[in-house]
Amino acid sequence: MAKKVKYHFNPISLTYELIHIRFWDRLKKMLGFITSGMVFSAVAVTVMFYFFPSPREKGLKREIEQYKLQYEILNDRMNRVQRVIADLEQRDDNIYRQIFESEPIPSSIRKAGIGGVDRYEALEGYNNSEVLIETTRKLDQITGQLYVQSKSFDELFKLAKSKDELLRSMPAIQPISKKDLKFIGSFFGYRIHPIYKVKKFHEGLDFVASIGARVYATGDGVVTHAARNIADGYGNKIIINHGFGYQTVYAHLSGFKVREGQKVKRGDLIGLVGNTGLSSGPHLHYEVLRNNVQVNPVFYFFSDMEPQKFLELVEQSPNYNKDE
CATH class of the missing domain: 2.70.70.10 (Glucose Permease (Domain IIA))
Structure with a gap:
Protein backbone atom coordinates (compact mmCIF):
# COMPACT_ATOMS: atom_id res chain seq x y z
CA MET A 1 0.00 0.00 0.00
CA ALA A 2 1.39 3.39 -1.03
CA LYS A 3 2.29 5.81 1.71
CA LYS A 4 0.03 8.85 1.86
CA VAL A 5 1.74 12.09 0.83
CA LYS A 6 0.32 15.45 1.90
CA TYR A 7 0.87 18.85 0.32
CA HIS A 8 -0.12 22.38 1.18
CA PHE A 9 -0.58 25.39 -1.10
CA ASN A 10 1.92 28.24 -0.73
CA PRO A 11 0.11 31.48 -1.61
CA ILE A 12 3.38 33.35 -2.04
CA SER A 13 4.99 31.05 -4.58
CA LEU A 14 1.65 29.88 -5.88
CA THR A 15 2.85 26.26 -5.75
CA TYR A 16 2.04 23.09 -3.79
CA GLU A 17 4.76 22.12 -1.38
CA LEU A 18 5.32 18.71 0.19
CA ILE A 19 4.47 18.53 3.91
CA HIS A 20 7.08 16.77 6.02
CA ILE A 21 5.46 15.40 9.30
CA ARG A 22 7.99 14.85 12.03
CA PHE A 23 7.98 11.74 14.21
CA TRP A 24 7.26 13.68 17.42
CA ASP A 25 4.24 15.38 15.83
CA ARG A 26 2.86 12.00 14.87
CA LEU A 27 3.49 10.68 18.37
CA LYS A 28 1.69 13.66 19.96
CA LYS A 29 -1.29 13.15 17.72
CA MET A 30 -1.44 9.47 18.55
CA LEU A 31 -1.20 10.18 22.29
CA GLY A 32 -4.01 12.71 21.96
CA PHE A 33 -6.28 10.10 20.40
CA ILE A 34 -5.39 7.58 23.10
CA THR A 35 -5.98 10.11 25.93
CA SER A 36 -9.36 11.15 24.49
CA GLY A 37 -10.39 7.51 24.24
CA MET A 38 -9.40 6.84 27.85
CA VAL A 39 -11.30 9.90 29.12
CA PHE A 40 -14.40 8.92 27.15
CA SER A 41 -14.21 5.36 28.48
CA ALA A 42 -13.85 6.59 32.07
CA VAL A 43 -16.88 8.88 31.70
CA ALA A 44 -18.91 6.05 30.13
CA VAL A 45 -18.01 3.64 32.95
CA THR A 46 -18.86 6.26 35.59
CA VAL A 47 -22.27 6.96 34.03
CA MET A 48 -23.03 3.25 33.78
CA PHE A 49 -22.00 2.68 37.40
CA TYR A 50 -23.99 5.51 38.97
CA PHE A 51 -27.07 5.72 36.74
CA PHE A 52 -27.53 2.16 35.51
CA PRO A 53 -27.41 -0.30 38.45
CA SER A 54 -26.30 -3.83 37.84
CA PRO A 55 -28.70 -6.80 38.26
CA ARG A 56 -27.03 -7.56 41.61
CA GLU A 57 -27.59 -3.98 42.79
CA LYS A 58 -31.22 -4.12 41.66
CA GLY A 59 -31.68 -7.31 43.68
CA LEU A 60 -30.11 -5.74 46.77
CA LYS A 61 -32.36 -2.68 46.48
CA ARG A 62 -35.43 -4.91 46.31
CA GLU A 63 -34.27 -6.74 49.43
CA ILE A 64 -33.72 -3.44 51.27
CA GLU A 65 -37.24 -2.27 50.37
CA GLN A 66 -38.68 -5.56 51.62
CA TYR A 67 -36.75 -5.25 54.90
CA LYS A 68 -38.03 -1.69 55.32
CA LEU A 69 -41.63 -2.86 54.83
CA GLN A 70 -41.14 -5.76 57.26
CA TYR A 71 -39.65 -3.37 59.83
CA GLU A 72 -42.62 -1.01 59.54
CA ILE A 73 -45.05 -3.94 60.00
CA LEU A 74 -43.07 -5.23 63.00
CA ASN A 75 -42.91 -1.75 64.54
CA ASP A 76 -46.68 -1.31 64.13
CA ARG A 77 -47.31 -4.68 65.79
CA MET A 78 -45.01 -3.82 68.68
CA ASN A 79 -46.83 -0.50 69.17
CA ARG A 80 -50.16 -2.33 69.31
CA VAL A 81 -48.79 -4.83 71.80
CA GLN A 82 -47.55 -1.95 73.96
CA ARG A 83 -51.02 -0.35 73.90
CA VAL A 84 -52.60 -3.62 75.05
CA ILE A 85 -49.98 -3.95 77.78
CA ALA A 86 -50.69 -0.37 78.89
CA ASP A 87 -54.40 -1.27 79.07
CA LEU A 88 -53.64 -4.36 81.18
CA GLU A 89 -51.40 -2.31 83.49
CA GLN A 90 -54.11 0.29 83.97
CA ARG A 91 -56.70 -2.35 84.79
CA ASP A 92 -54.23 -4.03 87.13
CA ASP A 93 -53.37 -0.91 89.14
CA ASN A 94 -56.68 0.98 89.02
CA ILE A 95 -59.20 -1.88 89.20
CA TYR A 96 -57.91 -5.28 90.19
CA ARG A 97 -55.53 -4.13 92.90
CA GLN A 98 -58.10 -1.64 94.18
CA ILE A 99 -60.60 -4.46 94.46
CA PHE A 100 -58.24 -6.72 96.35
CA GLU A 101 -56.87 -3.84 98.41
CA SER A 102 -53.34 -4.44 97.18
CA GLU A 103 -50.69 -1.80 96.48
CA PRO A 104 -50.19 -0.88 92.79
CA ILE A 105 -46.92 -1.96 91.19
CA PRO A 106 -44.46 1.01 91.13
CA SER A 107 -43.71 2.50 87.72
CA SER A 108 -39.98 2.01 88.35
CA ILE A 109 -40.56 -1.75 88.37
CA ARG A 110 -42.94 -1.82 85.41
CA LYS A 111 -40.56 0.25 83.24
CA ALA A 112 -37.34 -1.36 84.43
CA GLY A 113 -34.83 -2.09 81.67
CA ILE A 114 -33.10 -5.36 80.86
CA GLY A 115 -29.31 -5.76 81.13
CA GLY A 116 -26.69 -3.05 81.45
CA VAL A 117 -25.54 -0.05 79.43
CA ASP A 118 -23.33 -2.25 77.20
CA ARG A 119 -26.21 -4.51 76.17
CA TYR A 120 -26.49 -2.97 72.69
CA GLU A 121 -22.76 -2.51 71.95
CA ALA A 122 -22.72 -5.47 69.57
CA LEU A 123 -25.30 -3.71 67.36
CA GLU A 124 -23.23 -0.55 66.90
CA GLY A 125 -21.11 0.20 63.85
CA TYR A 126 -23.58 -0.90 61.16
CA ASN A 127 -25.36 1.23 58.56
CA ASN A 128 -28.71 0.64 60.31
CA SER A 129 -27.46 0.48 63.90
CA GLU A 130 -29.99 3.03 65.18
CA VAL A 131 -32.91 1.02 63.79
CA LEU A 132 -31.53 -2.26 65.15
CA ILE A 133 -30.87 -0.80 68.61
CA GLU A 134 -34.27 0.91 68.82
CA THR A 135 -36.12 -2.26 67.76
CA THR A 136 -34.16 -4.42 70.20
CA ARG A 137 -34.73 -1.93 73.02
CA LYS A 138 -38.47 -1.88 72.33
CA LEU A 139 -38.63 -5.69 72.31
CA ASP A 140 -36.72 -5.79 75.59
CA GLN A 141 -39.16 -3.31 77.11
CA ILE A 142 -42.16 -5.37 75.98
CA THR A 143 -40.55 -8.54 77.32
CA GLY A 144 -39.91 -6.88 80.68
CA GLN A 145 -43.44 -5.46 80.93
CA LEU A 146 -45.00 -8.83 80.08
CA TYR A 147 -42.86 -10.55 82.69
CA VAL A 148 -43.90 -8.08 85.41
CA GLN A 149 -47.57 -8.29 84.36
CA SER A 150 -47.45 -12.09 84.38
CA LYS A 151 -46.10 -12.09 87.94
CA SER A 152 -48.77 -9.56 88.93
CA PHE A 153 -51.55 -11.76 87.54
CA ASP A 154 -50.15 -14.71 89.47
CA GLU A 155 -50.42 -12.63 92.64
CA LEU A 156 -53.94 -11.44 91.78
CA PHE A 157 -55.06 -14.99 91.08
CA LYS A 158 -54.03 -16.01 94.58
CA LEU A 159 -55.91 -13.02 96.01
CA ALA A 160 -58.99 -13.82 93.91
CA LYS A 161 -59.21 -17.36 95.21
CA SER A 162 -59.61 -15.96 98.72
CA LYS A 163 -62.21 -13.35 97.66
CA ASP A 164 -64.64 -15.32 95.54
CA GLU A 165 -67.76 -13.69 97.03
CA LEU A 166 -66.39 -10.22 96.33
CA LEU A 167 -65.76 -11.11 92.68
CA ARG A 168 -69.34 -12.39 92.25
CA SER A 169 -70.76 -9.23 93.80
CA MET A 170 -68.75 -6.73 91.76
CA PRO A 171 -70.61 -4.96 88.90
CA ALA A 172 -68.36 -6.50 86.26
CA ILE A 173 -70.50 -6.73 83.08
CA GLN A 174 -72.52 -4.38 80.87
CA PRO A 175 -76.19 -4.08 81.92
CA ILE A 176 -77.38 -4.45 78.31
CA SER A 177 -76.35 -7.21 75.90
CA LYS A 178 -74.18 -6.30 72.93
CA LYS A 179 -76.89 -7.28 70.45
CA ASP A 180 -79.39 -4.84 72.01
CA LEU A 181 -76.93 -1.97 72.50
CA LYS A 182 -76.99 0.62 69.70
Whole structure:
Protein backbone atom coordinates (compact mmCIF):
# COMPACT_ATOMS: atom_id res chain seq x y z
CA MET A 1 0.00 0.00 0.00
CA ALA A 2 1.39 3.39 -1.03
CA LYS A 3 2.29 5.81 1.71
CA LYS A 4 0.03 8.85 1.86
CA VAL A 5 1.74 12.09 0.83
CA LYS A 6 0.32 15.45 1.90
CA TYR A 7 0.87 18.85 0.32
CA HIS A 8 -0.12 22.38 1.18
CA PHE A 9 -0.58 25.39 -1.10
CA ASN A 10 1.92 28.24 -0.73
CA PRO A 11 0.11 31.48 -1.61
CA ILE A 12 3.38 33.35 -2.04
CA SER A 13 4.99 31.05 -4.58
CA LEU A 14 1.65 29.88 -5.88
CA THR A 15 2.85 26.26 -5.75
CA TYR A 16 2.04 23.09 -3.79
CA GLU A 17 4.76 22.12 -1.38
CA LEU A 18 5.32 18.71 0.19
CA ILE A 19 4.47 18.53 3.91
CA HIS A 20 7.08 16.77 6.02
CA ILE A 21 5.46 15.40 9.30
CA ARG A 22 7.99 14.85 12.03
CA PHE A 23 7.98 11.74 14.21
CA TRP A 24 7.26 13.68 17.42
CA ASP A 25 4.24 15.38 15.83
CA ARG A 26 2.86 12.00 14.87
CA LEU A 27 3.49 10.68 18.37
CA LYS A 28 1.69 13.66 19.96
CA LYS A 29 -1.29 13.15 17.72
CA MET A 30 -1.44 9.47 18.55
CA LEU A 31 -1.20 10.18 22.29
CA GLY A 32 -4.01 12.71 21.96
CA PHE A 33 -6.28 10.10 20.40
CA ILE A 34 -5.39 7.58 23.10
CA THR A 35 -5.98 10.11 25.93
CA SER A 36 -9.36 11.15 24.49
CA GLY A 37 -10.39 7.51 24.24
CA MET A 38 -9.40 6.84 27.85
CA VAL A 39 -11.30 9.90 29.12
CA PHE A 40 -14.40 8.92 27.15
CA SER A 41 -14.21 5.36 28.48
CA ALA A 42 -13.85 6.59 32.07
CA VAL A 43 -16.88 8.88 31.70
CA ALA A 44 -18.91 6.05 30.13
CA VAL A 45 -18.01 3.64 32.95
CA THR A 46 -18.86 6.26 35.59
CA VAL A 47 -22.27 6.96 34.03
CA MET A 48 -23.03 3.25 33.78
CA PHE A 49 -22.00 2.68 37.40
CA TYR A 50 -23.99 5.51 38.97
CA PHE A 51 -27.07 5.72 36.74
CA PHE A 52 -27.53 2.16 35.51
CA PRO A 53 -27.41 -0.30 38.45
CA SER A 54 -26.30 -3.83 37.84
CA PRO A 55 -28.70 -6.80 38.26
CA ARG A 56 -27.03 -7.56 41.61
CA GLU A 57 -27.59 -3.98 42.79
CA LYS A 58 -31.22 -4.12 41.66
CA GLY A 59 -31.68 -7.31 43.68
CA LEU A 60 -30.11 -5.74 46.77
CA LYS A 61 -32.36 -2.68 46.48
CA ARG A 62 -35.43 -4.91 46.31
CA GLU A 63 -34.27 -6.74 49.43
CA ILE A 64 -33.72 -3.44 51.27
CA GLU A 65 -37.24 -2.27 50.37
CA GLN A 66 -38.68 -5.56 51.62
CA TYR A 67 -36.75 -5.25 54.90
CA LYS A 68 -38.03 -1.69 55.32
CA LEU A 69 -41.63 -2.86 54.83
CA GLN A 70 -41.14 -5.76 57.26
CA TYR A 71 -39.65 -3.37 59.83
CA GLU A 72 -42.62 -1.01 59.54
CA ILE A 73 -45.05 -3.94 60.00
CA LEU A 74 -43.07 -5.23 63.00
CA ASN A 75 -42.91 -1.75 64.54
CA ASP A 76 -46.68 -1.31 64.13
CA ARG A 77 -47.31 -4.68 65.79
CA MET A 78 -45.01 -3.82 68.68
CA ASN A 79 -46.83 -0.50 69.17
CA ARG A 80 -50.16 -2.33 69.31
CA VAL A 81 -48.79 -4.83 71.80
CA GLN A 82 -47.55 -1.95 73.96
CA ARG A 83 -51.02 -0.35 73.90
CA VAL A 84 -52.60 -3.62 75.05
CA ILE A 85 -49.98 -3.95 77.78
CA ALA A 86 -50.69 -0.37 78.89
CA ASP A 87 -54.40 -1.27 79.07
CA LEU A 88 -53.64 -4.36 81.18
CA GLU A 89 -51.40 -2.31 83.49
CA GLN A 90 -54.11 0.29 83.97
CA ARG A 91 -56.70 -2.35 84.79
CA ASP A 92 -54.23 -4.03 87.13
CA ASP A 93 -53.37 -0.91 89.14
CA ASN A 94 -56.68 0.98 89.02
CA ILE A 95 -59.20 -1.88 89.20
CA TYR A 96 -57.91 -5.28 90.19
CA ARG A 97 -55.53 -4.13 92.90
CA GLN A 98 -58.10 -1.64 94.18
CA ILE A 99 -60.60 -4.46 94.46
CA PHE A 100 -58.24 -6.72 96.35
CA GLU A 101 -56.87 -3.84 98.41
CA SER A 102 -53.34 -4.44 97.18
CA GLU A 103 -50.69 -1.80 96.48
CA PRO A 104 -50.19 -0.88 92.79
CA ILE A 105 -46.92 -1.96 91.19
CA PRO A 106 -44.46 1.01 91.13
CA SER A 107 -43.71 2.50 87.72
CA SER A 108 -39.98 2.01 88.35
CA ILE A 109 -40.56 -1.75 88.37
CA ARG A 110 -42.94 -1.82 85.41
CA LYS A 111 -40.56 0.25 83.24
CA ALA A 112 -37.34 -1.36 84.43
CA GLY A 113 -34.83 -2.09 81.67
CA ILE A 114 -33.10 -5.36 80.86
CA GLY A 115 -29.31 -5.76 81.13
CA GLY A 116 -26.69 -3.05 81.45
CA VAL A 117 -25.54 -0.05 79.43
CA ASP A 118 -23.33 -2.25 77.20
CA ARG A 119 -26.21 -4.51 76.17
CA TYR A 120 -26.49 -2.97 72.69
CA GLU A 121 -22.76 -2.51 71.95
CA ALA A 122 -22.72 -5.47 69.57
CA LEU A 123 -25.30 -3.71 67.36
CA GLU A 124 -23.23 -0.55 66.90
CA GLY A 125 -21.11 0.20 63.85
CA TYR A 126 -23.58 -0.90 61.16
CA ASN A 127 -25.36 1.23 58.56
CA ASN A 128 -28.71 0.64 60.31
CA SER A 129 -27.46 0.48 63.90
CA GLU A 130 -29.99 3.03 65.18
CA VAL A 131 -32.91 1.02 63.79
CA LEU A 132 -31.53 -2.26 65.15
CA ILE A 133 -30.87 -0.80 68.61
CA GLU A 134 -34.27 0.91 68.82
CA THR A 135 -36.12 -2.26 67.76
CA THR A 136 -34.16 -4.42 70.20
CA ARG A 137 -34.73 -1.93 73.02
CA LYS A 138 -38.47 -1.88 72.33
CA LEU A 139 -38.63 -5.69 72.31
CA ASP A 140 -36.72 -5.79 75.59
CA GLN A 141 -39.16 -3.31 77.11
CA ILE A 142 -42.16 -5.37 75.98
CA THR A 143 -40.55 -8.54 77.32
CA GLY A 144 -39.91 -6.88 80.68
CA GLN A 145 -43.44 -5.46 80.93
CA LEU A 146 -45.00 -8.83 80.08
CA TYR A 147 -42.86 -10.55 82.69
CA VAL A 148 -43.90 -8.08 85.41
CA GLN A 149 -47.57 -8.29 84.36
CA SER A 150 -47.45 -12.09 84.38
CA LYS A 151 -46.10 -12.09 87.94
CA SER A 152 -48.77 -9.56 88.93
CA PHE A 153 -51.55 -11.76 87.54
CA ASP A 154 -50.15 -14.71 89.47
CA GLU A 155 -50.42 -12.63 92.64
CA LEU A 156 -53.94 -11.44 91.78
CA PHE A 157 -55.06 -14.99 91.08
CA LYS A 158 -54.03 -16.01 94.58
CA LEU A 159 -55.91 -13.02 96.01
CA ALA A 160 -58.99 -13.82 93.91
CA LYS A 161 -59.21 -17.36 95.21
CA SER A 162 -59.61 -15.96 98.72
CA LYS A 163 -62.21 -13.35 97.66
CA ASP A 164 -64.64 -15.32 95.54
CA GLU A 165 -67.76 -13.69 97.03
CA LEU A 166 -66.39 -10.22 96.33
CA LEU A 167 -65.76 -11.11 92.68
CA ARG A 168 -69.34 -12.39 92.25
CA SER A 169 -70.76 -9.23 93.80
CA MET A 170 -68.75 -6.73 91.76
CA PRO A 171 -70.61 -4.96 88.90
CA ALA A 172 -68.36 -6.50 86.26
CA ILE A 173 -70.50 -6.73 83.08
CA GLN A 174 -72.52 -4.38 80.87
CA PRO A 175 -76.19 -4.08 81.92
CA ILE A 176 -77.38 -4.45 78.31
CA SER A 177 -76.35 -7.21 75.90
CA LYS A 178 -74.18 -6.30 72.93
CA LYS A 179 -76.89 -7.28 70.45
CA ASP A 180 -79.39 -4.84 72.01
CA LEU A 181 -76.93 -1.97 72.50
CA LYS A 182 -76.99 0.62 69.70
CA PHE A 183 -74.28 2.89 71.09
CA ILE A 184 -73.20 4.69 74.26
CA GLY A 185 -74.85 8.09 74.16
CA SER A 186 -73.11 9.86 77.04
CA PHE A 187 -70.05 8.96 79.05
CA PHE A 188 -69.08 9.63 82.65
CA GLY A 189 -68.04 13.29 82.95
CA TYR A 190 -69.13 16.79 82.03
CA ARG A 191 -71.58 17.28 79.15
CA ILE A 192 -74.40 19.55 77.96
CA HIS A 193 -77.59 18.26 79.61
CA PRO A 194 -80.06 17.25 76.85
CA ILE A 195 -83.06 18.77 78.66
CA TYR A 196 -81.67 21.76 80.57
CA LYS A 197 -79.06 22.67 77.88
CA VAL A 198 -76.44 23.57 80.50
CA LYS A 199 -73.11 22.00 81.35
CA LYS A 200 -73.57 19.37 84.06
CA PHE A 201 -71.61 16.44 85.39
CA HIS A 202 -72.98 13.13 84.10
CA GLU A 203 -72.63 10.51 86.83
CA GLY A 204 -72.96 7.38 84.73
CA LEU A 205 -73.23 5.92 81.22
CA ASP A 206 -76.20 6.13 78.87
CA PHE A 207 -76.78 2.89 76.91
CA VAL A 208 -78.96 3.70 73.92
CA ALA A 209 -81.31 0.82 73.03
CA SER A 210 -84.89 0.21 71.93
CA ILE A 211 -87.75 0.42 74.42
CA GLY A 212 -88.25 -3.00 75.96
CA ALA A 213 -84.64 -4.14 75.58
CA ARG A 214 -83.59 -6.33 78.53
CA VAL A 215 -81.60 -4.91 81.45
CA TYR A 216 -79.46 -7.26 83.55
CA ALA A 217 -77.93 -7.13 87.04
CA THR A 218 -74.19 -6.55 86.72
CA GLY A 219 -73.30 -8.37 89.96
CA ASP A 220 -74.79 -10.40 92.79
CA GLY A 221 -76.75 -8.37 95.33
CA VAL A 222 -80.08 -7.32 96.84
CA VAL A 223 -82.62 -4.96 95.22
CA THR A 224 -83.03 -2.03 97.61
CA HIS A 225 -85.19 0.15 95.36
CA ALA A 226 -87.58 -0.61 92.48
CA ALA A 227 -90.07 2.22 91.94
CA ARG A 228 -90.89 5.32 89.96
CA ASN A 229 -88.97 8.45 90.98
CA ILE A 230 -90.17 11.92 90.07
CA ALA A 231 -87.92 14.23 92.09
CA ASP A 232 -84.56 13.09 90.69
CA GLY A 233 -85.71 12.84 87.05
CA TYR A 234 -84.65 9.18 86.78
CA GLY A 235 -88.17 7.86 86.16
CA ASN A 236 -88.52 4.15 86.86
CA LYS A 237 -85.38 3.24 88.76
CA ILE A 238 -83.75 0.16 90.30
CA ILE A 239 -80.93 0.21 92.87
CA ILE A 240 -78.97 -2.92 93.77
CA ASN A 241 -76.75 -3.17 96.84
CA HIS A 242 -73.91 -5.57 96.03
CA GLY A 243 -72.12 -5.31 99.37
CA PHE A 244 -68.42 -4.54 99.80
CA GLY A 245 -69.28 -0.86 99.27
CA TYR A 246 -70.76 -1.33 95.75
CA GLN A 247 -74.16 -0.19 94.47
CA THR A 248 -75.57 0.10 90.94
CA VAL A 249 -78.37 2.29 89.58
CA TYR A 250 -80.57 1.51 86.52
CA ALA A 251 -82.80 4.43 85.44
CA HIS A 252 -85.43 5.52 82.85
CA LEU A 253 -86.86 1.97 82.76
CA SER A 254 -90.15 1.07 81.09
CA GLY A 255 -90.81 -1.84 83.45
CA PHE A 256 -89.57 -3.87 86.43
CA LYS A 257 -88.76 -7.58 86.58
CA VAL A 258 -87.72 -7.59 90.26
CA ARG A 259 -89.11 -6.28 93.55
CA GLU A 260 -87.50 -4.59 96.53
CA GLY A 261 -85.73 -7.02 98.86
CA GLN A 262 -85.22 -9.62 96.13
CA LYS A 263 -81.79 -11.28 95.81
CA VAL A 264 -80.31 -11.30 92.31
CA LYS A 265 -77.34 -12.91 90.59
CA ARG A 266 -75.07 -11.37 87.97
CA GLY A 267 -76.84 -11.68 84.61
CA ASP A 268 -80.40 -11.89 86.04
CA LEU A 269 -83.10 -9.96 84.16
CA ILE A 270 -84.19 -7.02 86.34
CA GLY A 271 -85.98 -4.56 84.03
CA LEU A 272 -86.64 -3.17 80.55
CA VAL A 273 -85.19 -0.14 78.76
CA GLY A 274 -87.56 2.83 78.66
CA ASN A 275 -87.89 6.59 78.26
CA THR A 276 -89.28 7.65 81.65
CA GLY A 277 -88.26 10.69 83.69
CA LEU A 278 -86.07 13.44 82.23
CA SER A 279 -85.02 11.56 79.11
CA SER A 280 -84.65 12.72 75.52
CA GLY A 281 -84.94 9.22 74.05
CA PRO A 282 -85.04 5.49 74.89
CA HIS A 283 -81.93 4.51 76.85
CA LEU A 284 -80.67 3.08 80.13
CA HIS A 285 -78.85 5.39 82.51
CA TYR A 286 -76.42 3.24 84.50
CA GLU A 287 -74.32 4.21 87.52
CA VAL A 288 -71.75 2.45 89.72
CA LEU A 289 -71.19 3.72 93.27
CA ARG A 290 -68.24 2.77 95.45
CA ASN A 291 -68.64 3.77 99.08
CA ASN A 292 -71.59 6.05 98.06
CA VAL A 293 -69.51 7.91 95.45
CA GLN A 294 -70.23 7.62 91.72
CA VAL A 295 -67.28 6.17 89.79
CA ASN A 296 -66.70 5.64 86.06
CA PRO A 297 -68.61 2.44 85.11
CA VAL A 298 -66.28 1.84 82.14
CA PHE A 299 -63.59 0.54 84.48
CA TYR A 300 -65.89 -2.28 85.62
CA PHE A 301 -66.63 -3.90 82.24
CA PHE A 302 -63.62 -6.19 82.42
CA SER A 303 -65.56 -9.50 82.46
CA ASP A 304 -67.16 -9.25 79.01
CA MET A 305 -65.09 -6.80 76.96
CA GLU A 306 -62.05 -7.26 74.73
CA PRO A 307 -58.93 -5.28 75.77
CA GLN A 308 -58.97 -3.15 72.59
CA LYS A 309 -62.67 -2.26 73.02
CA PHE A 310 -62.07 -1.52 76.68
CA LEU A 311 -59.18 0.79 75.76
CA GLU A 312 -61.36 2.64 73.23
CA LEU A 313 -64.06 3.22 75.86
CA VAL A 314 -61.50 4.45 78.38
CA GLU A 315 -60.13 6.90 75.81
CA GLN A 316 -63.62 8.22 75.02
CA SER A 317 -65.05 8.35 78.54
CA PRO A 318 -63.35 11.57 79.75
CA ASN A 319 -64.42 13.42 76.61
CA TYR A 320 -66.67 16.42 76.89
CA ASN A 321 -69.79 15.56 74.86
CA LYS A 322 -73.43 16.44 74.55
CA ASP A 323 -74.86 13.37 72.88
CA GLU A 324 -77.66 11.64 74.66
